[in-house]
Amino acid sequence: MAAPMISSLEFPFPDVPAPGAVTRVAPGVYWLRMALPFALDHINLWLLEDSVDGAPGWTLVDCGLANDATRAAWTQIIETVIGRTPVRRLIVTHYHPDHAGLASWLRTRFQCEFWMTQGEYLTAHAVFNDAAGYSAEEALAFYKANGLSAEHDAELLARGNFYRRMVDALPRGYRRLIDGQTLTINGQPWQVVVGQGHAPEHVSLWSSSLGVCISGDMLLPKISTNVSVWTIEPEADPLRLFLQSIPRYRQMPAETLILPSHGLPFRGAHLRVDALEQHHAERLADMEAALRNASEPLAAAALLETLFRRKLDLHQTTFAMGEAVAHLHHLFYAGRLTRRVGSDGVLRYAVA
Numbered sequence: 001m002a003a004p005m006i007s008s009l010e011f012p013f014p015d016v017p018a019p020g021a022v023t024r025v026a027p028g029v030y031w032l033r034m035a036l037p038f039a040l041d042h043i044n045l046w047l048l049e050d051s052v053d054g055a056p057g058w059t060l061v062d063c064g065l066a067n068d069a070t071r072a073a074w075t076q077i078i079e080t081v082i083g084r085t086p087v088r089r090l091i092v093t094h095y096h097p098d099h100a101g102l103a104s105w106l107r108t109r110f111q112c113e114f115w116m117t118q119g120e121y122l123t124a125h126a127v128f129n130d131a132a133g134y135s136a137e138e139a140l141a142f143y144k145a146n147g148l149s150a151e152h153d154a155e156l157l158a159r160g161n162f163y164r165r166m167v168d169a170l171p172r173g174y175r176r177l178i179d180g181q182t183l184t185i186n187g188q189p190w191q192v193v194v195g196q197g198h199a200p201e202h203v204s205l206w207s208s209s210l211g212v213c214i215s216g217d218m219l220l221p222k223i224s225t226n227v228s229v230w231t232i233e234p235e236a237d238p239l240r241l242f243l244q245s246i247p248r249y250r251q252m253p254a255e256t257l258i259l260p261s262h263g264l265p266f267r268g269a270h271l272r273v274d275a276l277e278q279h280h281a282e283r284l285a286d287m288e289a290a291l292r293n294a295s296e297p298l299a300a301a302a303l304l305e306t307l308f309r310r311k312l313d314l315h316q317t318t319f320a321m322g323e324a325v326a327h328l329h330h331l332f333y334a335g336r337l338t339r340r341v342g343s344d345g346v347l348r349y350a351v352a
């Protein structure tokens with residue numbers, strides 16, 4: 001039988017589950033949604049039925065932020081859906097606070113197994129503890145070297161460890177997920193698909209037998225995944241890693257139901273991969289054109305307007321700086337830009 005043609009993204013579940021409620025999206029697969037206090041105002045989480053030898057159970061995927069609203073929503077889910085059925089394991093796709101925030105709380109509550117990749121587990125602990133180059137002072141030095149004015153310095157330092165305010169604690173110990181590994185959940189094989197560029201070792205979970213892929217933040221239906229250079233690896237080329245990672249989703253059957261962390265479940269992963277490749281190609285071209293039109297070499301901060309076309313607050317500025325540097329590095333490593341450090345210590349780029 002020929003696979004059905006999908007020529008535009010399909011959204012088979014247009015109705016978002018209410019806080020504390022779940023929507024079944026595939027056999028044994030349930031969607032729930034938690035609020036986020038940001039411009040991106042929600043995260044999707046997943047509950048998977050996980051019976052073993054006829055004994056019912058659950059596997060949870062991702063946690064939500066550590067705040068009272070999310071704890072209350074979980075409490076409601078526990079009362080109305082999970083009940084007394086044991087939670088066997090908690091899987092966290094990556095270290096970002098909306099995904100890992102309540103990991104310790106859920107693990108303690110359920111006494112369940114906790115699964116993550118090593119890159120994500122150790123990064124979570126490093127960020128939580130201001131270790132390994134993740135402090136606000138080190139972030140400031142990175143932004144300064146990329147031309148950001150001192151305007152945001154005080155606010156950035158006052159903000160301190162932003163991660164710690166959204167993650168209450170982290171499990172001390174984990175079970176390691178590895179790319180290509182197969183987990184058996186509810187008797188079905190789920191393949192671990194590790195992607196890079198958004199976080200060090202982000203996990204998607206793909207069940208070809210159910211025709212479902214929990215994509216996490218690696219493949220979202222509307223917004224493009226944040227791809228940033230961070231302070232601890234200031235010479236990184238995460239856009240290369242991201243663009244190398246996303247073809248994995250194109251190889252999945254077109255009718256695969258993609259379960260993203262933000263937005264609606266969708267079909268048409270290959271179309272979304274095409275669109276993201278085009279989006280980044282356009283962004284790179286925009287940046288190159290801005291540098292070609294400039295009368296002098298420019299730093300990343302000077303290019304934010306070109307890349308984002310709107311006024312940004314501190315939170316958005318830090319993300320935007322990471323993204324701008326990621327695009328500049330990608331062009332630089334491709335030989336399309338040159339760069340030099342000025343006497344002020346700021347890195348500036350020009351068309352090669």
Ligand SMILES: [Zn+2]
Nearest residue numbers: 094096198217
């Ligand atoms: Zn993320």
